[in-house]
Amino acid sequence: MRIIYPFLGILTLIALATIVGVIYEISGRRQAAQEYPPPGKLVDIGGRRIQLDCRGAGSPTVVFESGLDMSGSLSWAMVHDEIAKSTRACAYSRAGIMWSDPSNLHQNGKSIAEDLHATLSKAGEQGPFVLVGHSLGGPYIMTYTKYFGQEVAGLVFVDASHSDQMKLSNGEEPTELKFMEFRNSLSAALNWAGVVRAATANDKGLPNRADRVNQAVNAYRSTSLGSMLKEKDASEETLVEAGSLRKLGDRPIFVLTAMARFSDHASSIWKITPEQAKNTKETWIRMQEEIAAWSSQSQHQLVPDANHYIQFDRPDIVIAAVHSVVEKIRSAGIKTSPI
Numbered sequence: 001m002r003i004i005y006p007f008l009g010i011l012t013l014i015a016l017a018t019i020v021g022v023i024y025e026i027s028g029r030r031q032a033a034q035e036y037p038p039p040g041k042l043v044d045i046g047g048r049r050i051q052l053d054c055r056g057a058g059s060p061t062v063v064f065e066s067g068l069d070m071s072g073s074l075s076w077a078m079v080h081d082e083i084a085k086s087t088r089a090c091a092y093s094r095a096g097i098m099w100s101d102p103s104n105l106h107q108n109g110k111s112i113a114e115d116l117h118a119t120l121s122k123a124g125e126q127g128p129f130v131l132v133g134h135s136l137g138g139p140y141i142m143t144y145t146k147y148f149g150q151e152v153a154g155l156v157f158v159d160a161s162h163s164d165q166m167k168l169s170n171g172e173e174p175t176e177l178k179f180m181e182f183r184n185s186l187s188a189a190l191n192w193a194g195v196v197r198a199a200t201a202n203d204k205g206l207p208n209r210a211d212r213v214n215q216a217v218n219a220y221r222s223t224s225l226g227s228m229l230k231e232k233d234a235s236e237e238t239l240v241e242a243g244s245l246r247k248l249g250d251r252p253i254f255v256l257t258a259m260a261r262f263s264d265h266a267s268s269i270w271k272i273t274p275e276q277a278k279n280t281k282e283t284w285i286r287m288q289e290e291i292a293a294w295s296s297q298s299q300h301q302l303v304p305d306a307n308h309y310i311q312f313d314r315p316d317i318v319i320a321a322v323h324s325v326v327e328k329i330r331s332a333g334i335k336t337s338p339i
Helices: 004-035 072-076 080-084 109-122 137-151 165-169 175-189 195-199 211-219 221-233 235-242 264-270 274-292 315-332
Strands: 041-044 049-055 061-065 089-092 129-134 152-158 252-258 297-303
Touching (some): 041 109, 049 080, 061 072, 072 089, 080 089, 109 137, 109 235, 137 235, 211 221, 221 235, 252 274, 252 315, 297 315
Parallel strands (some): 129 152, 152 252, 252 297
Antiparallel strands (some): 041 049, 049 089
């Protein structure tokens, strides 16, 4: 009996903590829905809803694709309105991210391209489109172009991933990153118990991003994390498929490459010396130059004072790049087949 009582006490504490966590999570989700409702609308694509926020008027329509994160359409909060002043501009959140319903499908580039195509079609948005992709959003917009190229008139790559970038790490992943992945997977599995919400309650989010945007992303982080991890699990497959298309013809494209030096924290995580960091950056530039070579009408700009999230560090440069591609399409009178 002396052994049983302490054991029962521990079980009781675990049960109480679980109940408190569940209540905390339910309350947090309700508060998130009230304080941060979805901008734009939720588009039904057949039993699932995808959040789509389209503003402005004019052609071509600019469609923003975020990177591998949990910001969804808010990844473009600092450029969206400015682009919408001169043409139609749409940002959206992929399945399971922010306000969008999760998907049971494998979250690779093809399924994501099909989701975006269905969302635009159901919402009545028609091409020609200028696709803007950040980070892994680069391969995503290439995959969209592979399957729905007749709608795509131009592309903008914002420090975009390259299909060969896995070679940079030589297949090795730092121990700290492996631990972070394990922690994220465990947290996602326990999101119903308030684990993610409690762990990120004081997260300040990305620098140079508006406080309200950081707060909104945090408010939905517990429900977004699992879907983001599904995309990460399929990322190598996504890169391989995107790499099967490396010719964009004469479509106008603009490539932006972040050039700020590796932070001490990043160098510590990856365990690289300043010389290795320099070599990695040079390899990254060559990959970005290769992306620019995929079209006969391309521009490539290095952004020395921006980190990976150029759209937050230098939104003016992203806006100028999008305007450049839009104006080239208009000047050439480029048209594509409607959806």
